[in-house]
Amino acid sequence: MYRLLIIDDEPIIVNGLHEYFRKSELADVEIVLAYSAAEAISQLDSAKIDVVLSDICMPEMSGMELLGQIEKRWPRCKVILLTGHDEFEYAHQALRSSCVVDYILKTEGMGKIGSAVKHAFALVKDELSVYRQKEWLQKEFPKVMNQLQRQLLLDLLRRTDREAYLGLQDEFDALKLPFRAGRPVLPILLSVEEWGKYETTFERNLMLFSVGNIAEELLGSRTVTKFVPYDHSTLLGLVQSPEQTFVTEEKQSERTANFTFGTLESVQQVCRDLFHIPLSAATSNRVLPFEDTSQEIRRLRLAVLNGQARGLERLLVVKPATEQAGESTDHFRRQSAQYALEQLKQRLLGGTGSDWTHYFDKLTGLFPPSGPEDPFDRMVILQNLSEHCLVCLEELGLKNKAISQTDLPRILQFNSQVSWGEAVVLYQSLFEWMQCTRNDHLKREESHLIGRIYYYIHNNLDSDLSLTRIAREVSLNPSYLSRWYKQVTGQGLSDYIQEVKIEKGKELLASTSYRIHEISEKLGFTDPHYFFRFFKKVVGCTPQDYRNRKV
Structure with a gap:
């Protein structure tokens, strides 16, 4: 939503310009009027103004003084100055301001003024355009690049749905990571065994950063490599061979x-000689697709934690899952279940309708009808279900209501022996109830919001009924309010306000003895002539003719 502020101490000029721009149907632009410099300052203080069309000479304040007030409040605002005289020196001084984009004689006509206003809005939109934002991002991006790269690589470890990897190359390109999503990688964990003299968190983080840089520099001569902090003492690394040359993929990987x-x-x-810290390393003995890195990193992590790679400067090659005995597939299903639950929670809290059912089906489809085979895994899954369900109820403010209206208290009795089918049915019913209850609440809120809007309009016909003022009354963004109201009612908000004013005008003309200019004031028209023209255009006759017919 953009705003055009029209300022002039002559009402006939303000109203004429307002009518002209209203007919020109400027896209997504709210027109705000000010009949004095004091009113202009009030409007500038009440809402963001994008373009100002102002008389250069007003009794209370000069155009240059007004420019200073505009620049203080809205430095990106574009100003077009109007004057009835060709004052070259004044114009030259005004155009020095970064806000002023044009200086127009009133005698040059509406066409010239209209073109200037459209050009001013084009400048505003260009500054806010995606292209400009990309320029800004390119300038600021390097400052946060490392953090964003770390977030992406750690996020890969949480992805268990292969569909989540479909756009991985685009993500790599956006963050300037040199990996190729379609080629395999070799995962590595580097773990500091003893910190020695490095006692503070800052010192240890700095050392981890330094170790990662050393590893990238040494490995980067022949491979594509990236290391990021995995936890307080461990680095996660991914190594990828360069593009295939004249050897097979298998040979290149070896x-x-x-x-x-x-x-x-x-x-x-290097870490021992420079930093005096012992470093252990665990790596896989083969490269593997990005989709499988999550499971492989877990094996490397277990190797470090369980002692295979503990101690001073151990260098371990961990065998793949197919070569290790006792590897439980339920653990990986549990990871997938946790991912599905996170997505389900986001959908429920985000209010995206029935999207949550997709992830609930994914969760239940991970296990056989009897549920996880391992009772400990079953217990963890049930606890996660309970946790996510209760978090959603708490954040939506529905927990007490759920206790009284659903079987929520039954989850307190669940343990590893509970029937998996019984648990699935209960949680599905709770999530369904949650979504239905929230939908009903949103519908009531929608109806209540429409009522507040109508109440404010009907009781403030003689006051400010701008989109900005109404939006502030109902605590919504003006642009969103405009789109939302039209989507819900099928009618523009300004059209509804005009209808209400016409109907109220008819009522006052037919049932009271108020004079035409008094009725005009009661309907919020500052100029009776403007009310006269507005009424005649909509009703088809003048206000006086309408009164005479009714009488």
């Missing part, structure tokens, strides 16, 4: 694995 393993020895040595 060379990459051998080079990486040998180079990790150098990384350990």
Whole structure:
């Protein structure tokens, strides 16, 4: 939503310009009127103004003084100055202001003024355009690049749905990560075993950053490499061989694995010699697709935590899952379940209708009808379901209502022995109730909001009924209010206000002895002539003719 502020101490000029621009149907523009400099300041203080069309000479304040007030409040605002005289020196001074985009003689006509206003809005939109924002992002992006890259790589470890990897290359390109999503990678964990003299969190974070840079520099001579902090003492690394040359993919991967393993020895040595910290490394013995890195990192992590790679400067190659015994597939299903639950919670709290059912079906489809085979995994899944359900109820303010209207208290009795089918049915019913209850609440809120809008309009016909003022009354963004009202009612808000004013005008003309100018004031028209023209255009006769017919 954009705003045009028209300022002149002559009402006939303000109203004439208002009518002209209203007919020209400026897209997504609210027109605000001010009949004095004091009113203009009030309007500038009450809402964001994008373009000002102002008389240059007014009794209370000069055009230059007004320019100073505009620049203080809205430095991006574009100003077009109007004057009835060709005052070259004044114009030259005004055009020095960064806000002023044009200086027009009133005698040049509406066409010239209209073109200037459209040009001013074009400048405003250009400054806010995607292109300008991209320029700004390109300038600011490097400052947060490392943090965004870390977030993406750690997020990959949480993705268990293969569909979530479809746009991975676009994500890599956006964050300037040199990986190719379609080619395999070799995951690595580097873990600091003892911190020695580095005692503070700042010092340890700095050391992790330094170790990551060393690893990237040494491995980067032959591979594409990126290391990011995984936790307070561990770095996660991904290594990818360069584009395939004249050797097979298998041979290239083998060379990459051998080079990486040998180079990790150098990384350990540099950390020992420079920083005096022992570093252990765990890596897979083969490359694998990005979709499988989450499971592989877990195996590397277990190797570090369980002692296989603990101690001073151990260098471990961890076998893939197919070569290890006792690897439970339920754990990976549990990871997928946690991801599905996170997505389900976001849908419920985001109010996106029945989208949550897609992720609930994904969750239940991960396990056989009897549920997870491992009773501990079953207990963890049930606890996660309970947690996400209660969090949603708390954040939506529905917990007490759910206790009295649903079987929510039954989840307190759930344990690893509960029937999986019984638990699924209960949680599905709770999520359905949650969504239905929220939908009903939103419908009531919508109806209540429409009522507040109508009440304010009917009781303030003689006051400010601008979109900005009404939006403030109901605590909505003006642009959103305009779109939402038309979507809900099928009618523009300004059209409804005009209808109400016409009907009220008819009522006052037919049932009271108020004079025409008094009725005009009661309907919020500052100029009786404007009311006269407005009424005749809509009703088809003048206000006096309408009164005579009714009498």
